[in-house]
Amino acid sequence: MAERTNLLDLTLPRLTEWFAQQGEKPFRAKQVFRWIHQRGVADFDAMTDIAKSLREKLKATAQVRAPAILSEHRSEDGTVKFLFDVGVGNGIETVFIPEDDRGTLCVSSQVGCALDCKFCSTGRQGFNRDLSVSEIIGQVWVANKRLEELGAARLEDAEYHRPVSNVVMMGMGEPLNNFAPVVDSMAIMLDDNAYGLSRRRVTLSTSGVVPNIRKLKEALPVALAVSLHAPNDAIRSKIMPINDAYPIATLLAACKDYLEVAPRDFITFEYVMLKGVNDAPDHARELARTLAAAKVPAKVNLIPFNPFPESGFEKTERDRVHLFQKILMDAGYIATIRKTRGDDIDAACGQLAGQVVNRMKRKVVNVHRQARPH
Numbered sequence: 001m002a003e004r005t006n007l008l009d010l011t012l013p014r015l016t017e018w019f020a021q022q023g024e025k026p027f028r029a030k031q032v033f034r035w036i037h038q039r040g041v042a043d044f045d046a047m048t049d050i051a052k053s054l055r056e057k058l059k060a061t062a063q064v065r066a067p068a069i070l071s072e073h074r075s076e077d078g079t080v081k082f083l084f085d086v087g088v089g090n091g092i093e094t095v096f097i098p099e100d101d102r103g104t105l106c107v108s109s110q111v112g113c114a115l116d117c118k119f120c121s122t123g124r125q126g127f128n129r130d131l132s133v134s135e136i137i138g139q140v141w142v143a144n145k146r147l148e149e150l151g152a153a154r155l156e157d158a159e160y161h162r163p164v165s166n167v168v169m170m171g172m173g174e175p176l177n178n179f180a181p182v183v184d185s186m187a188i189m190l191d192d193n194a195y196g197l198s199r200r201r202v203t204l205s206t207s208g209v210v211p212n213i214r215k216l217k218e219a220l221p222v223a224l225a226v227s228l229h230a231p232n233d234a235i236r237s238k239i240m241p242i243n244d245a246y247p248i249a250t251l252l253a254a255c256k257d258y259l260e261v262a263p264r265d266f267i268t269f270e271y272v273m274l275k276g277v278n279d280a281p282d283h284a285r286e287l288a289r290t291l292a293a294a295k296v297p298a299k300v301n302l303i304p305f306n307p308f309p310e311s312g313f314e315k316t317e318r319d320r321v322h323l324f325q326k327i328l329m330d331a332g333y334i335a336t337i338r339k340t341r342g343d344d345i346d347a348a349c350g351q352l353a354g355q356v357v358n359r360m361k362r363k364v365v366n367v368h369r370q371a372r373p374h
């Protein structure tokens with residue numbers, strides 16, 4: 001029997017096309033799309049306003065299949081980390097971070113990563129494969145359902161009734177290196193017939209794949225976060241090999257260009273603080289000068305490094321992080337320090353996946369993440 005089409009892989013225009021190929025009307029596609037994404041329904045029999053004959057046809061030709069939860073860890077502060085099974089012993093992590101005015105889901109885009117940033121344990125593991133649309137949007141679909149079951153507070157905000165009000169493409173992998181599935185998944189997040197998130201509430205975080213930043217500008221300009229992590233090319237190339245292909249000036253020019261259509265009027269730059277590498281007061285001054293020279297309105301998010309075995313890096317002392325922040329703020333930039341969340345469930349960020357899958361004695365691509373890389 002032919003493999004049934006997984007409807008979670010399809011944006012509404014593609015689902016409409018698929019329905020047309022089955023001889024069905026476009027409004028039927030919209031109805032089914034809403035059942036799947038707005039109500040979290042996978043069982044065609046439960047789609048009660050769909051004619052029985054169509055339901056029977058869908059049961060024979062289609063399915064709604066998301067990755068299964070392998071494990072889930074809940075923190076006292078409300079953070080929930082999910083480990084999803086994406087086949088042949090591979091796991092990916094998805095993290096829900098509740099705050100007073102939002103519920104943010106950090107979503108993965110690849111199994112492993114090819115970019116080899118030196119401070120990132122995902123990068124150390126190498127690249128395994130890209131995730132499909134159903135595996136990316138499936139993280140949002142499953143998390144919303146599961147968080148509702150767990151009683152995660154729904155937001156007062158009438159606009160968003162479900163636990164996930166914001167998404168950051170900042171889990172495992174470089175989202176711009178899995179371009180089409182990531183863009184399709186974000187289109188579903190934004191679709192009013194699915195999750196209805198505004199472009200401001202969906203953030204893509206990239207290590208700086210410049211040609212694809214330009215493509216994203218045309219395709220679906222959501223909020224952009226860029227992993228900068230260094231004030232100059234010499235340091236950045238040492239810790240991020242991608243800088244050899246797209247050095248800082250090229251990257252910042254693409255960021256400036258992107259702002260023409262971005263939903264926010266600034267770019268968020270991520271900056272992981274590595275002791276003795278990029279954390280000196282002079283580095284902060286140089287960073288401010290670099291951003292000013294590029295004329296990119298910026299917010300800098302300082303990330304305390306979370307050491308992992310054989311990383312070769314150490315954590316910057318707290319007072320030095322604050323000094324770095326002060327220098328940037330004195331230079332006129334908004335600079336924040338990332339709060340650590342869910343410490344009690346995951347002492348070393350991202351070690352969950354390796355532990356769980358190893359325990360299952362399966363071949364595993366270790367999915368350690370470091371400092372929420374992307």
Ligand code: SF4
Pocket residue numbers: 113114115116117120121122123124171172173174207373374
């Ligand atoms: S920081 Fe991001 S781009 Fe770099 S290796 Fe890690 S996951 Fe890949």
